[in-house]
Amino acid sequence: MKVQVIPKKEKWIAVEQGNICTPKGFSAGGLHCGIKRKRKDLGWIYSEVPATAAAVYTTNQFQAPPLKVSKESINTNGALQGVIVNSGNANSCTGKLGLQNAYKMREIFAEKACLKENDVAVISTGVIGEQLPINKIVAGVESISTLVNDAISFEEAILTTDTFTKHICLQLETENKVYTIAGAAKGSGMVHPKMATMLGFVTTDINIHHDILQKALKEVTEETFNMITVDGDTSTNDMVLVLANGMAGNKQWTQDDDEYALFKEGLHIVCQSLSQQIARDGEGATKLIEVQVNGAETVHDAQVIAKTIVGSSLVKTAVFGQDPNWGRIVSALGYSGITINTEKIKLKIGPVLIVEDGMPVSFCEEEAKSYLKNEKIEITVDLHAGNEIATAWGCDLSYDYVRINASYRT
Amino acid sequence: MKVQVIPKKEKWIAVEQGNICTPKGFSAGGLHCGIKRKRKDLGWIYSEVPATAAAVYTTNQFQAPPLKVSKESINTNGALQGVIVNSGNANSCTGKLGLQNAYKMREIFAEKACLKENDVAVISTGVIGEQLPINKIVAGVESISTLVNDAISFEEAILTTDTFTKHICLQLETENKVYTIAGAAKGSGMVHPKMATMLGFVTTDINIHHDILQKALKEVTEETFNMITVDGDTSTNDMVLVLANGMAGNKQWTQDDDEYALFKEGLHIVCQSLSQQIARDGEGATKLIEVQVNGAETVHDAQVIAKTIVGSSLVKTAVFGQDPNWGRIVSALGYSGITINTEKIKLKIGPVLIVEDGMPVSFCEEEAKSYLKNEKIEITVDLHAGNEIATAWGCDLSYDYVRINASYRT
Numbered sequence: 024m025k026v027q028v029i030p031k032k033e034k035w036i037a038v039e040q041g042n043i044c045t046p047k048g049f050s051a052g053g054l055h056c057g058i059k060r061k062r063k064d065l066g067w068i069y070s071e072v073p074a075t076a077a078a079v080y081t082t083n084q085f086q087a088p089p090l091k092v093s094k095e096s097i098n099t100n101g102a103l104q105g106v107i108v109n110s111g112n113a114n115s116c117t118g119k120l121g122l123q124n125a126y127k128m129r130e131i132f133a134e135k136a137c138l139k140e141n142d143v144a145v146i147s148t149g150v151i152g153e154q155l156p157i158n159k160i161v162a163g164v165e166s167i168s169t170l171v172n173d174a175i176s177f178e179e180a181i182l183t184t185d186t187f188t189k190h191i192c193l194q195l196e197t198e199n200k201v202y203t204i205a206g207a208a209k210g211s212g213m214v215h216p217k218m219a220t221m222l223g224f225v226t227t228d229i230n231i232h233h234d235i236l237q238k239a240l241k242e243v244t245e246e247t248f249n250m251i252t253v254d255g256d257t258s259t260n261d262m263v264l265v266l267a268n269g270m271a272g273n274k275q276w277t278q279d280d281d282e283y284a285l286f287k288e289g290l291h292i293v294c295q296s297l298s299q300q301i302a303r304d305g306e307g308a309t310k311l312i313e314v315q316v317n318g319a320e321t322v323h324d325a326q327v328i329a330k331t332i333v334g335s336s337l338v339k340t341a342v343f344g345q346d347p348n349w350g351r352i353v354s355a356l357g358y359s360g361i362t363i364n365t366e367k368i369k370l371k372i373g374p375v376l377i378v379e380d381g382m383p384v385s386f387c388e389e390e391a392k393s394y395l396k397n398e399k400i401e402i403t404v405d406l407h408a409g410n411e412i413a414t415a416w417g418c419d420l421s422y423d424y425v426r427i428n429a430s431y432r433t
Numbered sequence: 434m435k436v437q438v439i440p441k442k443e444k445w446i447a448v449e450q451g452n453i454c455t456p457k458g459f460s461a462g463g464l465h466c467g468i469k470r471k472r473k474d475l476g477w478i479y480s481e482v483p484a485t486a487a488a489v490y491t492t493n494q495f496q497a498p499p500l501k502v503s504k505e506s507i508n509t510n511g512a513l514q515g516v517i518v519n520s521g522n523a524n525s526c527t528g529k530l531g532l533q534n535a536y537k538m539r540e541i542f543a544e545k546a547c548l549k550e551n552d553v554a555v556i557s558t559g560v561i562g563e564q565l566p567i568n569k570i571v572a573g574v575e576s577i578s579t580l581v582n583d584a585i586s587f588e589e590a591i592l593t594t595d596t597f598t599k600h601i602c603l604q605l606e607t608e609n610k611v612y613t614i615a616g617a618a619k620g621s622g623m624v625h626p627k628m629a630t631m632l633g634f635v636t637t638d639i640n641i642h643h644d645i646l647q648k649a650l651k652e653v654t655e656e657t658f659n660m661i662t663v664d665g666d667t668s669t670n671d672m673v674l675v676l677a678n679g680m681a682g683n684k685q686w687t688q689d690d691d692e693y694a695l696f697k698e699g700l701h702i703v704c705q706s707l708s709q710q711i712a713r714d715g716e717g718a719t720k721l722i723e724v725q726v727n728g729a730e731t732v733h734d735a736q737v738i739a740k741t742i743v744g745s746s747l748v749k750t751a752v753f754g755q756d757p758n759w760g761r762i763v764s765a766l767g768y769s770g771i772t773i774n775t776e777k778i779k780l781k782i783g784p785v786l787i788v789e790d791g792m793p794v795s796f797c798e799e800e801a802k803s804y805l806k807n808e809k810i811e812i813t814v815d816l817h818a819g820n821e822i823a824t825a826w827g828c829d830l831s832y833d834y835v836r837i838n839a840s841y842r843t
Binding site: 082083084085115116117118150151152259336337340341343344346349350353354356357358362363365378381382383420421422424425426428429 | 492493494495525526527528560561562669746747750751753754756759760763764766767768772773775788791792793830831832834835836838839
């Protein structure tokens, strides 16, 4: 693998062909074990040494059994050395047998990789309400080799209705060290036949204390994974996991200081990139929509408004139809629940100023329509109420979204 | 007009061919004044005597100028004698000129109908951000005769993308009186080219005090108009208006007592029927979805959960596809924000039991699919957490929703 690092001090650089195996000491792979008809459906990540682990989970109250098992592993001593993931079956709403199967999956992968069970996380995504075909998974795990370095197969094995794999890798070079953070993800598309899951996996060789790793992940998630919406539904299996194995060799970062800020910056770029890739690959999506809200009194206000606009079915269909239908954006602004001064609102679609001081300005309809032909659509709102900002990402709503989600589960 | 009243004491009876002109002393009409290309776009309601008026308005912070004018009228002395409505232009985001035009519309209708300006409400629905063609409205109002009794033309004149008119009429016969409550409405479809409005108009000849009229409307709206969702967007012009002119001749009802309960029951039936008609006529809708939540700890909990399920894009597309995809319903239950005991949930799609004690039961897929061929789909959830219930209404999400809302504004 060709790794391009532009040696520039203290700056995260994208590694074009990097992936979750690029940070030192990580391997990964994926294979087909028979849950899906043809495509890969079993993936794993392995670290040579135990890695400090942090995770955020779905807020859906129906949390799937594998989530319980993974939480148990992570909470034992804040570390993981392996992750086993299947797609095609979410092992959700599966009761006691589902929980037994999740434990079984952990047990067999731990055995295969010579790890303690508590050092393994288990993740499932796919059909809800059906029991895991555990025998197929057992057979699949049998053929895993943790020496394999095949991140692309891992990226493929976690997909459901996604149309492309999602990954990013960053490096930062200091005087005597190279640090790497990388990520893979699958989108929140809804698998045939039932709901699926948004999953994110981040590996890094940075040596960092568990507490501030969890803090960074929580803060970054608020601004990235929690700012995307495809259809407003939150699945039962959503999870983002960070593994930091310390093999870059730095003295452990333990403080909320400059090094923390540097780490958080890298993690932010990774998570933001994965979030955008997920939004761009929303079911039936033809465009990525980015809504930036400026001039809010609080970050929370800006976040709520940005998510309300990007989540509006009417805004989404207008973008699909390449229609500069600003009335719908204004309407979403008005019903977000956040108090605004309607007479101070400024709105731009791309470079085109549409509303100023709450009133439509005369704009060139052709220029706006032409802008909406792009693949990435930026909507900017200024509230003139303060200095806080937020950005949210989503996708348009197309015929294909309806087609994909209305289809029979045959 | 043939009015069928089955004389049964103290019970509201539907009057099949009744409408908002059936209550004593009300007239109404509609005509084409040229805002739309061909269809009727100007409607009015007139009462022989001033009617006690109550109203509820959109919670969208961008409230259109006509709403301000109507509020001013109603707040003057809690009474109205006339209502003038145009469709095709919402007079919203139109600033000072928009407000002037709304006043002008009130002034000319008041003059034509020989009313005080403060006894007239003004309502607009249609395109946002364009100024009213006030000259066309002035010319249209010129040709209005308040002697006309043509509720059907009124129902037509208020429509935007609705595919059918919406109305209901109830009567109640007591020993020596006949009371009538009737309603008309237009749906929350989104007009070509921009957002439209949910509007409801209720007329009654009951003599009732303003305070309890407003109280009844507010309470009933919570359980009816506020429990429907087509696409989760709330327009800038939404409004429900009740006019009670007292011409039934009863001694004024002033108390929260038996008579109030009787009135509220009638108003509830009227508003629920209009709400269901609006949901059924959601853009592109092929089915009405009714979600009932039982066994909640509070009414609020039940309402939030019912609306979350009926508003889920994934549930809506599954119903469109006639797919008994219960996982999506369970998922919506889990992310509504209301705390539930996931192990106690019971779920039925029509007569088919799907989930009990939070676990899927084996059910006949064919029976469920066959049920989903119906035009009205009932989903019932039992939380087993208390005794409160709520019902919400919505519609499925079809290709036509995308087609209607993605189309260019040409």
